[in-house]
Amino acid sequence: MQAIERILSEVDRAADEIVDLTADLVRIPTVNPPGEAYDACARFLGGYLERRAFGVEYIAAEGRAEHTTRHPRVNVIGSRRGGPGPVVHLNGHIDVVPAGDGWTVDPFGGLVRDGKIFGRGVCDMKAGIAAAVFAAEAIERAGVTLPGTVEISGTVDEESGVAHLAESGRIAKGRTDYVIIPEPLNVDRICIGHRGVYWFEVTARGRIGHGSMPFLGVSAIDGMGRLLQSVREILMPALASRRTAVPVVPPRARQATINVNGIDGGQPVGGIQTPCVADLCRAVFDRRFLIEEGFDATKNEIAELVARVAADTGAAGVRFHVRDLMVVHPVKTPDDSPVVAAVDRAIRRVLGRPAELVASPGTYDHKHVTRIAGIPHCIAYGPGELELAHQPDEYCRIDDLVNATKVIAVSTLDLMGASVP
Numbered sequence: 001m002q003a004i005e006r007i008l009s010e011v012d013r014a015a016d017e018i019v020d021l022t023a024d025l026v027r028i029p030t031v032n033p034p035g036e037a038y039d040a041c042a043r044f045l046g047g048y049l050e051r052r053a054f055g056v057e058y059i060a061a062e063g064r065a066e067h068t069t070r071h072p073r074v075n076v077i078g079s080r081r082g083g084p085g086p087v088v089h090l091n092g093h094i095d096v097v098p099a100g101d102g103w104t105v106d107p108f109g110g111l112v113r114d115g116k117i118f119g120r121g122v123c124d125m126k127a128g129i130a131a132a133v134f135a136a137e138a139i140e141r142a143g144v145t146l147p148g149t150v151e152i153s154g155t156v157d158e159e160s161g162v163a164h165l166a167e168s169g170r171i172a173k174g175r176t177d178y179v180i181i182p183e184p185l186n187v188d189r190i191c192i193g194h195r196g197v198y199w200f201e202v203t204a205r206g207r208i209g210h211g212s213m214p215f216l217g218v219s220a221i222d223g224m225g226r227l228l229q230s231v232r233e234i235l236m237p238a239l240a241s242r243r244t245a246v247p248v249v250p251p252r253a254r255q256a257t258i259n260v261n262g263i264d265g266g267q268p269v270g271g272i273q274t275p276c277v278a279d280l281c282r283a284v285f286d287r288r289f290l291i292e293e294g295f296d297a298t299k300n301e302i303a304e305l306v307a308r309v310a311a312d313t314g315a316a317g318v319r320f321h322v323r324d325l326m327v328v329h330p331v332k333t334p335d336d337s338p339v340v341a342a343v344d345r346a347i348r349r350v351l352g353r354p355a356e357l358v359a360s361p362g363t364y365d366h367k368h369v370t371r372i373a374g375i376p377h378c379i380a381y382g383p384g385e386l387e388l389a390h391q392p393d394e395y396c397r398i399d400d401l402v403n404a405t406k407v408i409a410v411s412t413l414d415l416m417g418a419s420v421p
């Protein structure tokens with residue numbers, strides 16, 4: 001039997017183990033915020049890899065404000081070295097979003113039913129981590145010598161995770177050749193990047209006055225209302241008219257967007273009220289921008305809109321201030337990247353159909369790999385359906401999980417230079 005055939009049948013044979021590992025990971029409630037059970041989950045995954053003869057490192061995010069005694073930020077990396085060939089790094093985040101309401105099953109029970117595994121974080125992205133582990137394991141069990149090195153990391157949220165590993169040089173150009181992030185993008189899709197993010201806070205300041213004579217004060221809430229109206233009537237239609245050439249999914253996210261994350265102003269609602277004109281109102285906005293727009297133009301457009309509202313008689317006397325909260329630049333894998341070609345070949349081999357190239361509406365750790373570690377050859381590919389992430393009754397289909405494991409195994413070997421017929 002050919003090496004690839006043997007690897008594929010080893011994945012099939014390991015199906016129950018892949019499901020068990022996924023369910024066991026789901027049962028460790030690594031909820032963020034605040035960052036529960038990260039250490040337990042990292043140690044569990046590390047122990048699992050160690051028993052399978054991976055060299056295991058634990059890298060805590062020392063020096064990061066969120067790395068505390070109560071909520072330690074611990075990352076784990078397992079390495080299996082073969083020949084001197086390329087280093088393929090498979091990275092999954094171990095944190096999950098809070099369960100939220102509306103579940104009909106235990107979100108941390110790891111229930112397996114009707115060909116699916118249920119639980120918070122199962123598709124985003126504990127199934128992906130299990131797929132990475134068994135991709136490497138199936139190659140080993142098939143008796144195929146690795147031409148290079150495979151690394152599997154379980155990382156914690158955002159800055160303490162992949163960003164920390166990249167900044168400390170553990171994931172770096174020259175040391176790491178290819179990175180595959182098994183985020184849930186559907187089993188036949190390769191994700192080649194994401195849109196940019198600009199979070200900013202707008203503060204509106206007015207002048208306090210007696211609520212019975214509002215004409216003697218200046219309402220910051222009215223001023224913010226004016227800004228929101230301009231966002232709706234001027235900015236949103238402009239954003240809707242801009243389309244990216246990058247294949248962002250779902251298609252409605254192929255345009256620039258803006259969302260109001262939150263707003264507060266005046267007196268706390270629900271408290272004891274006093275008759276006062278609100279002198280302060282703040283709102284946080286989430287602007288997703290296209291690679292074609294770029295950040296500078298995005299930021300200028302907001303500044304101009306705010307200035308225009310400030311000059312408007314409808315907001316007379318209100319002073320506005322814009323403060324940047326977070327900027328993530330868009331990323332895109334080069335069209336001719338070997339990692340795109342290898343995963344495409346593997347998808348054709350395993351699923352018998354070509355891969356669909358997509359980009360993510362939100363960001364993921366790709367940005368740290370590209371921007372901090374300087375590695376252009378990064379994609380996201382993993383089991384699970386994008387639309388189910390963060391939903392109640394989140395699940396991952398077992399057949400998708402098994403197929404994704406096969407695809408990752410075949411692509412890993414391909415990237416190391418083995419010929420994949």
Ligand SMILES: [Zn+2]
Nearest residue numbers: 093124125183
């Ligand atoms: Zn994710």
